[in-house]
Amino acid sequence: MMKNNKVLQIKKGQAEVIEKPINEPGYGFVRVRQTLAPNCIEHRIYQTGFYEFHEGECHAGHEGVGVIDAVGPGVSKWREGQRVVIFQGWACGECHVCVSGLGATHCVNLKIPTEVEAYNDSESGGNGFCEYRLVPQNMLELIPDELADKYASAANCLIGCTYSGIRDLNVGPESVCLVGGVGFIGLATIVNLKYRGATVIVLGRDKQRMQAAFDIAEADHYVNPEDEDWLEQIKALTPDGRGVDFSFDCCGYPYYQQKCLDATKHYGTLMILGYAAHEPDLKWELNTESGLSWGHKNITAHFDVNFNHRKDILKVVGDPWIQSKLDKLITHRFPMSQASAAFELLNNRTNANEFVGKVHFIPGE
Numbered sequence: 001m002m003k004n005n006k007v008l009q010i011k012k013g014q015a016e017v018i019e020k021p022i023n024e025p026g027y028g029f030v031r032v033r034q035t036l037a038p039n040c041i042e043h044r045i046y047q048t049g050f051y052e053f054h055e056g057e058c059h060a061g062h063e064g065v066g067v068i069d070a071v072g073p074g075v076s077k078w079r080e081g082q083r084v085v086i087f088q089g090w091a092c093g094e095c096h097v098c099v100s101g102l103g104a105t106h107c108v109n110l111k112i113p114t115e116v117e118a119y120n121d122s123e124s125g126g127n128g129f130c131e132y133r134l135v136p137q138n139m140l141e142l143i144p145d146e147l148a149d150k151y152a153s154a155a156n157c158l159i160g161c162t163y164s165g166i167r168d169l170n171v172g173p174e175s176v177c178l179v180g181g182v183g184f185i186g187l188a189t190i191v192n193l194k195y196r197g198a199t200v201i202v203l204g205r206d207k208q209r210m211q212a213a214f215d216i217a218e219a220d221h222y223v224n225p226e227d228e229d230w231l232e233q234i235k236a237l238t239p240d241g242r243g244v245d246f247s248f249d250c251c252g253y254p255y256y257q258q259k260c261l262d263a264t265k266h267y268g269t270l271m272i273l274g275y276a277a278h279e280p281d282l283k284w285e286l287n288t289e290s291g292l293s294w295g296h297k298n299i300t301a302h303f304d305v306n307f308n309h310r311k312d313i314l315k316v317v318g319d320p321w322i323q324s325k326l327d328k329l330i331t332h333r334f335p336m337s338q339a340s341a342a343f344e345l346l347n348n349r350t351n352a353n354e355f356v357g358k359v360h361f362i363p364g365e
């Protein structure tokens with residue numbers, strides 16, 4: 001008898017593994033038996049019942065690592081037994097975004113998980129949080145033999161989702177950068193900036209996070225945004241007080257977006273990496289004339305790994321310094337059947353005695 005697929009169903013305050021059929025991959029698809037399913041922001045679904053970009057209770061999760069266990073027709077590049085990291089979404093591979101090698105989830109023809117199911121004639125459910133996952137062949141990257149699954153998984157939303165944006169800005173050892181609103185994305189941003197040799201100033205209020213910014217991510221300076229002279233403190237850390245070259249809002253809140261922009265030098269860039277979609281009423285009232293035009297500043301945003309950076313990212317997560325950071329940032333591993341305990345831990349992490357970072361689920365357990 002064919003085994004069933006294990007799929008995590010998430011509702012507000014409830015997460016349980018349910019069984020669905022395992023389906024065969026359709027044309028251009030492979031099936032991956034996932035060995036790791038990292039949590040990203042899905043604990044917010046458990047907390048609020050709001051699915052954000054996820055499609056519903058059986059389609060949560062989006063990061064993943066595993067072994068190809070079936071190959072559909074029309075797939076020549078992949079074979080059973082290969083270890084792969086899965087990049088989220090189903091990008092067309094043909095639009096101007098895809099052919100330029102840019103972020104796959106920015107594809108203009110991006111398809112959603114229920115379209116993946118319909119295309120594959122599948123009812124297997126799952127997106128990231130499942131054991132057997134149907135994946136389009138252009139959304140995989142081969143994991144080098146010597147690289148452990150745990151480190152390879154960081155090519156998703158740990159090192160990956162901030163890597164491409166920071167690389168596109170050409171941040172280097174001469175750059176002075178500000179990271180505002182330090183949650184998990186912020187810690188990963190600091191690691192990516194330090195990897196490139198930049199000087200990093202952090203702007204944040206949460207003591208535990210600020211401690212982690214120094215102890216784990218090796219930030220250089222700290223400024224409290226509640227201090228009256230917070231802006232002067234930041235400027236004093238930059239050449240001739242001009243302001244930072246690059247600032248990164250890592251939480252999606254206008255409070256930090258405005259402060260990051262104010263601290264950015266003329267001709268500098270604010271990159272928004274944070275994501276506060278769970279609070280859809282948030283609005284940033286930006287004065288574009290004084291805020292942007294006079295300082296000739298740039299505002300941009302990023303949240304995905306570029307197609308053309310995937311191979312490089314798997315090299316980066318093989319770097320011993322990066323791995324020493326990942327050992328501290330990936331803090332917990334749970335069987336997927338115990339996801340509710342993990343979500344409780346994540347949603348109460350400010351009260352935890354220990355640092356709670358990235359949580360990995362084992363989909364088959």
Ligand SMILES: [Zn+2]
Pocket residue numbers: 091092093094095096097098099107108109110
């Ligand atoms: Zn496309």
Ligand SMILES: [Zn+2]
Pocket residue numbers: 040041062063156157
């Ligand atoms: Zn993610």
